[in-house]
Amino acid sequence: MKKEKVSEFTRKISQCNKSGLTLITYEILFAYLEEAEEAHREQEHELFRQNIRKVLACLNRLMETLNFDYEISREIYPLYRFCRDEFGMAMAKNDMQNLEVVKRILKNLHEAFLEVSKEDHSRPLMQNSEKVIAGMTYQKNDLTEIYDTDSENRGFFA
Numbered sequence: 001m002k003k004e005k006v007s008e009f010t011r012k013i014s015q016c017n018k019s020g021l022t023l024i025t026y027e028i029l030f031a032y033l034e035e036a037e038e039a040h041r042e043q044e045h046e047l048f049r050q051n052i053r054k055v056l057a058c059l060n061r062l063m064e065t066l067n068f069d070y071e072i073s074r075e076i077y078p079l080y081r082f083c084r085d086e087f088g089m090a091m092a093k094n095d096m097q098n099l100e101v102v103k104r105i106l107k108n109l110h111e112a113f114l115e116v117s118k119e120d121h122s123r124p125l126m127q128n129s130e131k132v133i134a135g136m137t138y139q140k141n142d143l144t145e146i147y148d149t150d151s152e153n154r155g156f157f158a
Contacts, residue, residue: 001031019117022065026110029058033103040096052091059084079105 001144012024018138036051063080066073 001037005031019113022062022113023067023110023117025061026113028064028107029055029062030107030110032058033099037096040094045094048094049091052087056084056087056091059087076109079109 011027012020012027016024032051032054032103036048036055039045039051041045059080063077063084066077066080068077083105084104086098090099
């Protein structure tokens with residue numbers, strides 16, 4: 001993943017709440033999946049496997065965060081397991097053929113979590129992170145982000 005993309009995800013994580021973190025995990029998964037597809041097209045088998053491993057790590061993280069106190073988690077878990085198994089088969093066979101169904105399942109779940117996150121008005125997970133202010137500057141078509149690093153309350157408290 002390119003450095004700019006990693007920085008973007010890092011910034012998003014520092015500003016998000018619980019449901020936002022789930023959405024970002026999906027976005028990271030899709031970014032690695034895109035890179036895996038590109039590596040597969042270019043016949044770069046090792047890079048393909050590396051990216052599928054990262055997709056699997058994201059999927060495992062999504063599985064770990066399910067709260068089984070809710071019935072919906074018991075319904076989502078088998079879908080995640082199916083997707084995990086299909087990604088494993090794709091990596092073992094070096095074949096992307098069966099992943100269209102998996103991508104559709106994950107995109108539908110992402111959309112569902114996106115709708116749920118609209119109702120989550122909880123505070124960001126990282127309370128003492130730097131504040132990000134984004135806006136247009138005098139430069140044409142350029143978005144500039146300013147980070148507030150002067151805060152005394154930033155970081156860990158002893």
